[in-house]
Amino acid sequence: MTAAGESPEILFWVGCAGSFDQRAQKITKAFALILEKTGIKCAILGNEESCTGDPARRAGNEFLFQMMAYGNIQTLNNYGIKKIVTTCPHCFNIIKNEYPVLGGNYEVLHHTQFLQRLIDEGKIRMKDGNIFKGKKITYHDSCYLGRANNIYEAPRKVLEALDTELVEMKHCRSKGMCCGAGGAQMWKEEEKGTIRVNAARVKEAEATGASLIVSNCPYCMTMLSDGVKANGREDDMRVLDIAELVAQSME
Secondary structure (H helix, E strand, C coil), X not given: CECCCCCCCEEEECHHHHHHCHHHHHHHHHHHHHHHHHCCCEEECHHHCCCCCHHHHHCCCHHHHHHXXXXXXHHHHHCCCCEEEECCHHHHXXXXXXXXXXXXXXXXXXXXXXXXXXXXXXXXXXXXXXCCCCCEEEECCCCCCCCCCXXXXXXXXXXXXXXXXXXXXXXXXXXXXXCCCCCCHHHCCCCCCCCCHHHHHHHHHHHCCCCEEEECCHHHHHHHHHHHHHCCCXXXXXXXXXXXXXXXXXX
């Protein structure tokens, strides 16, 4: 556990994607930069962090899930962890809602909630001429942050602080549309259909006229980025995580 011998304010749960996926690693670095700039004392488990078991449970392998979960809970409890922040809605949801019954009771925040708190407390201030000011963007509600946990305002408050022009997609908030990866769909073959879910979602983003899709989840990041490529919009449309926007815009 990395905490430089001090008592950390939070444990940053990096997650599998944030640790090993090259694109998601950029989100991890952006959030770490924010923590450094704001002087937040944080810790990570490093090699002691294991997969939460979310994909295993969603795929129906309850035995594997419980084995992973118990291992993580033992590690967290041994360190006396009380507060966890993660950049992954899947990790957030399962540690917050499904670990308590196994003995893992913690205050768990998604990074969009944590960023909103830091902005409200004045610990994050945006540059006057931040590069996203006035930029037309659209925001994708991930399933595990939105419908599963009813968190819609925190990410939008962060985007508001960036002074962007947010244009909502047809399906948003409680009627948001899955990127196509949740529920362990990331790990299985697609069913037959006329259009891929992620391509359909990017079409909705295109309809807003925005050139930037903002995400809060590494699964969504992968699916939306692939959808942008599939729709031939790589040259004029980007996908960024909220943490990346903040890291590039803060003083």
